[in-house]
Amino acid sequence: MVDKVNMGIVGCGMVSKNVMTARKFAKIKNIDFVACADTNIELATRFAKKHKIKEHHGSFDALLDKGDIDAVYLAVPHFLHVDLVSKALKAGKHVFCEKPIATNVEDGLMLCNLAKKEGLKFGVNYQYRYDKGLHSMVKTIQNGNLGEIYHAAVRVPWYRDPAYFEKSIWHKKWETSGGGTLITHTSHAIDILAWALGKPSTISGECNTKKYGDIGVEVEENAAGVVKFDSGAIATILGSQVTKPSRQNCYWTFCGERGTIKAKYLFSMYAKVKYMGLKNVKVNPPRASFLAIIGSFRGFAAWILEEIPYLTPGWEALKALCIVKAIYRSNDDVTKIKIGPLKWWH
Template identity: 30%
Template sequence: MSKVRAALVGCGKVGQIHAAALSRLPEAEFVAVCDAHPERAQAFATRYGVRPFTDPATMLREARVEAVLIATPHPLHAAPAILAARAGAHVLVEKPMAATLADCDAMLEAARQAGVRLGVISQRRLYESVQRMKAAVDAGKLGRPVLGVFTMYSWRDPAYYQSDPWRGKWASEGGGVLVNQSPHHLDLLQWFLGPIEEISGYWANLNHPSIEVDDTAVAVIRFRNGGLGSVVASVSQKPGIYTRLHIHGSNGASVGVETDRGATFIAGVSSIGEPALNDLWTIPGEEHLLSAFQAEDRAHFQRLDPTTHYHALQIQDFLRAVREGRPLLVTGDEGRIVVEMFTAIYRSQKERRPVALPIRAEAEE
């Protein structure tokens, strides 16, 4: 398989993870980076031996790029994604796909018209513990998935919001915990339980007076399969406690994962202190497997860096899918669903009613 000529737009914190993956993956020929700040682009270029640019259009033209990874702040995903698609390059954007449905739709339309792939990072689907859950659900071991519970008690300190000027503001971030910290698990909820009928929700700022946006949100979801879901997402618990996703079935069996325990964000730096592991497994005849699953998860944690490993796996899948012409792990259409979900929660509080999905972009306002 020939290598994919790949470039990165966005040389910030998450961009470091993408660049490291592109430099190591055998499927990639890492050729260029782009950032609005010349010094950032140059630093990445020097480190990885690629060409630096400050303008995506120039990079796409001069570097003959086949695939673009976008790791800018999420409100800035759309413009480079659309440019890349129109230039004939496949696109993989960080989560969330965008801050608005209008941006999502513009990206999807550009990719459709150009005949290129558009994917969205949601690397927690690749956690071994999550893969076990998905295999069990798909095999019918829970009957039908009828209840999904996402609970996040986490913490972001003031320095986190001060680490980038766009954080914590409606105009530049588009939201808070729902937009930035919840997308992984919102994605997992819809991945496990399927299409959503409607969402009711509320948000608040409980413990961060220096920011405008939500640090806590709660929601109830009704799925088209008749199932229900609940969301409690907060970054106002100090220190962070845990993040969990539990799926319950029509036969009474349950499976679950604790994706974060002891995760803290001090001065904008993440520290993952414990592995993601299955914390619930009541499938008849398989209850005894839970301790073995947890031992495997801890062994994985000791061997790899979870902040980079699963990103690299999804980027590798994207590059292989581009070359092999097969489906992406997470498509742009799936990425849009997550944006619909947090948009619905914000709208539900504003309009004091449940919000039906799908949502058209013109209904965002």
């Protein structure tokens, strides 16, 4: 039996570097990274050398043609996800794509159907599901230990400096990024919210861009959403990429019949979860690591090698995108309660 997936990395930018760094702290024994590609060939060359990757290429097509690979890890700008995932699936490769699944729900759905048709695995890296604390928190909620859920909140008060946008200019534009803080950062927290509470029934929201307009950022920098779920539970979402000081945590609160659960994700490391008034259920994600990103890679490979379901197959990743896109629509839409001038409001 094959015990390793031969994986090609496409896009040798920030997140791929982070994955390689994380590998120094926890091994991914079921994956061999055998090739990498970047349209910036110098970057691909340096990346391959530094991380001892056998082959490197200057294009995705070259990697697909030459690389002896079973699966690709796509870590490229959002607008490229739909084309590159399609191409890889049509070439017979399993696909592990970075979040978001695509820049719109229709494209994401098309990719899920294509993967099904081709009989290939298609996962999206929402790695927070592989954090042991967050995983147990969601299982506690799903198992009914919190009782009926009344309300919830997520808050992602993050900060990105101008260099972030200058280095990866695609983050600035709707066309290339599909959105700002909601689709890029806050969608991790929304993924956990949707996983815990199920299908939403109504969504509304507001967005603004206040800080980096002068350097060409047109996507939203701050966003607030309100979601009502089919269960009747209500939730608020607050996301930002301009909140100072930087390196703040990401937070969730779930309040239900039996008590309250509060979680904070310590910056890109691991979550601390507090149970108030109830006992938690301890359930580890399959192939877990103390680093969620490592668990997520191991989990995807275990899906290919052992048929252990990966926690965010494409159709699961659509859920966060669906909520994000509804907040954008609500922000643009006319279906808002207008508060006109009020003489008494001083």
